[in-house]
Amino acid sequence: MRRETLLNAVIMGALLLVPLWAWVADEPFTITLATRVAILSLAGVGLNIALGLGGLVSLGHAIFFGIGGYAMGILASHAQDYSPLLESPFLIEGTKSMPVIWLVAIVTSALAALVIGALSLRTSGVYFIMITLAFGQMFFFFTISWPAYGGEDGLSIYVRNGFPGLNTLDPIQFFAICFVLLSLALFASSRISRSPFGLALTAARQSETRVLTVGIDSFRLRLVAFTISGAITGLAGALFADLNRFVSPTMFSWQTSGEIIIFVILGGVGRLFGPVAGAALFILLEHFLGGLSEFWQIYLGFLLLAVVLFARGGLIGTLAGREVAHD
């Protein structure tokens, strides 16, 4: 346990210090890369609540990532063109303010997660994986052929949205925003896992009958977990869109869902800082593997395979030992 805490401190310290160093050394791209790690970690932290705590293997978290992204894209594009989002029955204007966008992203993705969760949680096991995949595909094909917001071409937002008192165009300041949000999400996630709710959720994952006998409705537990999970991933989607100043249906693709899962597993399922370690490792690996050959994805495949087969518990599980491993 102490080793894991130490390791967590090292991971977060590195994620904070590397961009600071890059800021001093005037290496803006390194800051961008670290921002990317922070945002994708946030998406993973969201998934980890469903996956690690609740045991819900969702192959549809790209839905919430994409909804967050499009919340940003749609609001900002209307603000950019000075065209209202809705005129009747009441006027809704677009916005370029990050806090408002975040709120919309969180609320819409939570609502989507509530509905999709309520339908999907009727199933379990591999059927749950597949029904979440099906919902993801619906969103993907819908956005591709929906002409209003660019279809497959996506939406470009020319200037990054604003945050009161900060210059978000400055890479280090935008990184700071993402880092703070990631830290908040990690804090919330750790509180949730230790709360009665989190303990009941863990118990329901390990033994359905055990929680039933004490009178807990496991369906509602899981639904709440899935909704919180979707909301956090949705926030990450809005930030990701702001990082790229662009959204497109790719955010909804099943490969995106798969990659968020990979972050979680690489780091260690159910580990609080697993997604951070996983996302950082994934992005670093690709950065360096990419230099080796045009066929670098072969190496990536072998590495992933090795992690699944030989390094159960992911990066954190391997380095910190298996004493608190979750299965």
Place this chain on the structure above:
Amino acid sequence: MKLKSLILAASMAAMASGAFAAAHGGKVKVGMITTLSGGGAGLGIDVRDGFMLALKMAGADNVEVVIEDDQRKPDIAVQLSDRMIQSDKVDVLTGIIWSNLAMAVVPAATAQGKFYLSPNAGPSALAGKGCSPLYFNVAWQNDNLHEAAGAYANDAGFGKTFILAPNYPAGKDALTGFKRFYKGELAGELFTKLGQKDYASEIAQIRASGADSVFFFLPGGMGIAFLKQYKGSGVDLPLVGPAFSFDQGILQAVGDAALGVKNTSQWNKDIDNPANQAFVEGFQAEYGRLPSLYASQGFDTANLLLSAMEKADITDAAAFQAALEAAEFDSVRGDFAFASNHHPIQDIYVREVIKEGDVFTNKIIGTALEDYSNAYVDECKM
């Protein structure tokens, strides 16, 4: 979410020029973001090879190229352009194949004061309201080849054409482009699923529609599947489409099913001018295969850049822009000029698929549009 860094600059440029000249003035650093892995890699590889060949043939030792794989993912492309601008400090960006990736990268890149030379994608938004003084398209505006197909359909006397394309923005632009020039009536209009590989249902509708011809835009594997299934269906109405389903890389996979099909293109290997002959021979000698449309576009892009570098220094953006606008290079297409929205004014030809020995290829049989630019010139206010 994947990052690839494949810096070929040193090796390729060194191979191209023998050695790096120590020249500082007039040196240009190019960032090439293109698709080198996955299913669409063939196009990116051709653009890259065409571009590098032009540098080699010109003996250009003052161009440094950083090449990266975008994996056909918009977010990766954006990340790469950020890296190239912020970290590699490139002067010019180029290489993107797909419109959706171009839409993700180009507005931000030009907003940061970088030139972007497009060797392939030409979405209408960048030709019209979203045009930029720093953005140049060396290939075509997306609608061009479809418009030419519409013009050809008129010349061929088609009066009842059935048209189909995938249901995504480029597909809709394709049908709009075709209809802009086509004067006959439509026997039917269909949008297929993006990535669809089975066209039995569409072919049955074509047969039942009483059409006298078919226009289709189905790039990549979709086109291969459609052509094979169309041939097997026994429907033998004349087909016409843009060159994308008939380029050198794809034709071999389609085989006999493509023989005799008419397609529209701004380039073919039999265009008779010295630049094109040198290009076709040079490409075959260097890479051991026939060049494709995409390779010709990469080749022209590099030569355009070199021609501008001779006339102006990249640090003087206004002068460099004027030098690019002049487009004083020997295009493999023959006559080439830029319209006021920085898209080509060029001839678009009708080609027919033929077999030369064992190799399927195209020959030019006519001209569909002469000195044509595009429909968005007036919308562009620079």
Place this chain on the structure above:
Amino acid sequence: MPMSMSARCSTDRPGGCKPPGQLGRRFLMSLVLLMEQALNGLQFGIMLFLMAAGLTLIFGVMGLINLAHGSLYMVGAFAAAAVAGWSGSFLLALVASLAAAALAGTLIELLVIRRLYDRGHLDQVLATFALILIFSESTRWVFGSFPLYLQVPAALAGPITLPGGIQYPVYRLLIIAVGLAVAAGLFLLISRTRIGIRIRAGENDREMIAALGVDISRLYTLVFALGAALAGLAGALVGAIQSVQVGMGEPVLILALVVIVIGGIGSIKGALVGALLVGLTDTLGGFLLPVLFGAFLEPSAAASVGSALASMLIYILMAGVLIFRPTGLYGAGT
């Protein structure tokens, strides 16, 4: 619109075209087209079944969710294209596709897959996702980035006329025949043969059958190789009328997953029913929805909206089935 016959009417019978007769003919034509589309849906369904059969077999027996099934489909298609190019024989190409996919299947079963049987679905998803990356890029490394040539043999190339005047490609009828033969063969294998008995026993109680002296790991390798061979055969058969290229397996994999989930994972019968449902829904939806929207939208918009909805239709079908039957139509429950 596709079904408009007004032009034909005026040329065939100048001046004598009465509305009722025209309507009758239109109706007949539409009916024939509808029947042809139903046949196309059936055929598409059978094509999906070829792919889904191996996937559901592997899941049913070993409890393994194998995303790399699409890669085996690709291996089969590439092997067929290579052998057809070298020998010119389509039959030899089909044999090669079976052999290559079975070999690749055996190899990954021995090296990777067998370590995954005891793991959760999550590990299986990730490991087989890694296999996709390895297979795809290795294939590109060996065969290059351009699509390969694989053509239907000349003898099967053309169409024949079916009763009702429907012109239908012979090759597609062949696919229907092969699909039905595979379905029948699998039913027989499972219900009548000794291997089938062991497979069924293994599905129910793995320890018990091992205790009875059956070499369970060899049985698993065999089943996996069989499933892989079926995927490879599907790749070659379908590749001949579609396209043989890197990445061809993934879209089909998703469709096959939809099929087996609708049918109930592990059930061959479910896979057949699911495949036909998906095939018919997709084909008829893609055909009818634009016509439906055409009643109140202009043609271009109708085609666009109709096709957008049609592309979501099978996923809506799948979600609908699972909401009412959480383990699919013929699923045993998890």
